[in-house]
Amino acid sequence: MTTIEMNQVPVKLWVRQLDAHAWEEVNNLTTLPFLFHHLALMPDAHGGKGMPIGGVLATKGVVIPNAVGVDIGCGMCAVKTNIQVEEISQEVLRKKIMRGIRKRIPLGMEHHKTAQGEEYMPAGFDTDNMTVVKRQLASAQKQVGTLGGGNHFIELQRCNDGYLWIMLHSGSRNLGKMVGEYYDKLAETLNTRWYSSVKPELRLAFLPLRTPEFKQYWAEMEYCVAFALANRKLMMERIQEVIADALPQAVFEPMINIAHNYAAWEEHFGENVIVHRKGAVHAGIGEIGIIPGSQGTHSYIVEGLGNPDSFLSSSHGAGRAMSRSEAVRRLSLEKEIARLEEQNIVHAIRGTKDLEEAAGAYKNIDEVMENQTDLVKIRTTLSPIAVIKG
Secondary structure (H helix, E strand, C coil), X not given: CEEEEECCEEEXXXXXXXXXXXXXXXXXXXXXXXXXXXXXXXXXEECCCCCCEEEEEEECCEECHHHCCCCXXXXXXXXXXXXXXXXCCHHHHHHHHHHHHHHHCCCCCCCCCCCCCHHHCCCCCCHHXXXXXXXXXXXXXXXXXXXXXXXXEEEEEEECCCXXXXXXEEXXXXXXXXXXXXXXXXXXXXXXXXXXXXXXXXXXXXEECCCHXXXXXXXXXXXXXXXXXXXXXXXXXXXXXXXXXXXXXCCECCCEEEECEEEEEEEECCEEEEEEEECEEECCCCCEXXXXXXXXXXXXXXXXXXXXXXXXXXXXXXXXXXXXXXXXXXXXXXXXXXXXXXXXXXXXXXXXXXXXXXXHHECCHHHHHHCCCXXXXXXXXXXXEEEEEC
């Protein structure tokens, strides 16, 4: 970790190389009058929209919707099985498991044709008093248990001792997007009305603690975090059913879950503050986390070390090294396919559009892990055997 100063604010960096767009965003963040203590950037950090992905920002008395992002509650979950990967034939893997998962879980922009049961939705929330969630609930019931697109994935993996793991990455689907965009626009309108010193072009409009809009956003954000978890739980349940049908002896351990796009009240350096994690995960002492690599590389189950300088955080993955358009333009389809097929991975790269999510578009996950040895320690190393992308 290195520390620099921008606008008289300490910036703690676990990232070795940061793109120009991200540096501009860091500069903007360090001008915020309500920033608390310092800004932290995880080793997978890269430019985002208003705040770098891989950024951790603590504030006093305000929440910034765009510092959470639009895929509110997006995160990872993973489950270990008692199945040895070497016992799974290619026919069972491809024709029963992978085909079965694709039949049960809508991918990309696809939704379920009918609403899923109320039991799969978050409980205990006053949705009648939520502006966005209330009007999106019927649609959300068709979205729960669906993967989404972009960098979201389902992977079957082999751990150090040969056992099969299931890992997936997904968020709050269109619900989180609608909530995030609504409250970011609302914050912009209010900030203009208040003649805020935070300029609109920074894309960091905020909602102060004692306003009704803060309470409204906070309630809807928390619902989206719960919905994203419900979404992952339902997908994991259905993947387990597919695997159990193909391999009746399968037993599944409890699910590990961790989110990486949210805001939370936490105590740091003796004060209660609002911590925004946008592409970063909580890594308290002994906390079990998931840090995925890119398609065709290692992923890791980790244990948090509770580093106060990172606001008890770590990276959420490898982090992009290229934009999606740059990856399509620069990467070789043949080389990326060969990279996966040499490892005998059942993969999802078919055409040039798929290069957006190829391994070559991402940072080296092993270097990312080396750069955060003071944030997490590795408990399990996972290697992919099959990948489904949204």
